[in-house]
Amino acid sequence: MNLVCGIEYDGTDYHGFQRQAESQGETVQGAIETAIARISGVFSVVHGAGRTDAGVHASGQVIHFHSDALLSSTVWQRALNALLPKSIAVRWTCEAPERFHARFSAISRSYRYTIWNEYAPSPLHARYSYHRPLALDVERMQEACQLLLGRKDFGAFGRSPDETNPNKPGPHHCVRTMLDARCIRDETQTGIIYCDFTADAFLTGMVRRMVGTLLLVGQHRLSLDEFATIVQRAEKTHPGSAAPPHGLCLVRVEYPEQFGVVQ
């Protein structure tokens, strides 16, 4: 049985999604694998759609794992939620064909970066947003987002996750397709700005570096022309630093209809 789960987590206390080769602290993947082994008595590898960094959250991560345990997907959900730490939950479950793979079958991932743009800090928003007290020209950030759309080399904002994988020798390319990119103010909550991105796949650190550079555009410290040049040159040295991880959340992963994965 190939079980697919929608996973939500508060990444604050985790060293990212992916289990580490050596023990470098708890990971989301490790916590889910531990719970599965406690339920079925057998270790099953968990595959995630997005390998989120340390401190990054998810409301719509998707995982799959294979198990021979004779449990329905509903029982799996209830059992996992009973055993998982409070910071990780299974939001939905379904069975998928054997060939379904949470990472390789995915056609797009969507990330949301949340900015708290008021002078005073907000303790109730602090856990899931990045506090930027300076004035931000969100319309200009939105214009810059248009320059990110389409299929191009995003080397300016990250590196290929395969670069650090000894089993995947180069060349590693940084070409990805940005399907949607926008910066908007939340109309119902003063002070909240969202930067939303959907792409076929993302480079390591890509959203946080895009946001860091867009913030310079929003502060008028970088013109739209300069932003366009940074994107076009696709070089790793550029003025934008990466925005911190706690503002970032993996919100959605899309799959072809044929797999019947209903989120």
Added chain:
Amino acid sequence: MNLVCGIEYDGTDYHGFQRQAESQGETVQGAIETAIARISGVFSVVHGAGRTDAGVHASGQVIHFHSDALLSSTVWQRALNALLPKSIAVRWTCEAPERFHARFSAISRSYRYTIWNEYAPSPLHARYSYHRPLALDVERMQEACQLLLGRKDFGAFGRSPDETNPNKPGPHHCVRTMLDARCIRDETQTGIIYCDFTADAFLTGMVRRMVGTLLLVGQHRLSLDEFATIVQRAEKTHPGSAAPPHGLCLVRVEYPEQFGVVQ
């Protein structure tokens, strides 16, 4: 100088707003008084509009304190935010006439109780909402809210804060005026239900007991007639238990215009 501050806090790790007679853990009032004393060198008593219970949050608490320090309200805000723990912040400050009192000058308080009404738990909502996986008839809860409106004895849902005050011998009455009460689903976030209440003042534990009883109405375990009888009898023994504190937030305190307190 009588300084008024709008205070936001994450109440998770505090033993309520009010400083305890004996040391029973950290309080919001105590943390603010400590920060003020570090800035001015003198202890000033902090008076809060609402004495929130342990674990209850606030986005719109209002406090005042008197100080002879020659600092502008803007400098006070910056200094306090630099010294306060990350879980407490000063959202705004202003000067008020000497006679202004955060508690006694207030004409109304507004509380919001947030319910997470999905089958699966949500780690990203868990800190600020109460997870109720059962189906809830929110329209019926909204109908019950109409029975709470107006000036009446709310003894069914709490006791007077003065009952435990040895300096305030009885009789203690439980008559309050409910100006607004409603239960609504958040139109932008599936699964979120808000119970919003505005009254001239609230009894200790009142909002949490009202919500606990309204949840029974929403589950059709209590009819509207039975709810009306509970309200009318104003007795302390009734079927609704108090909803837990972490779903509750003090969102707003109103003052007469004459004080010039701009929030």
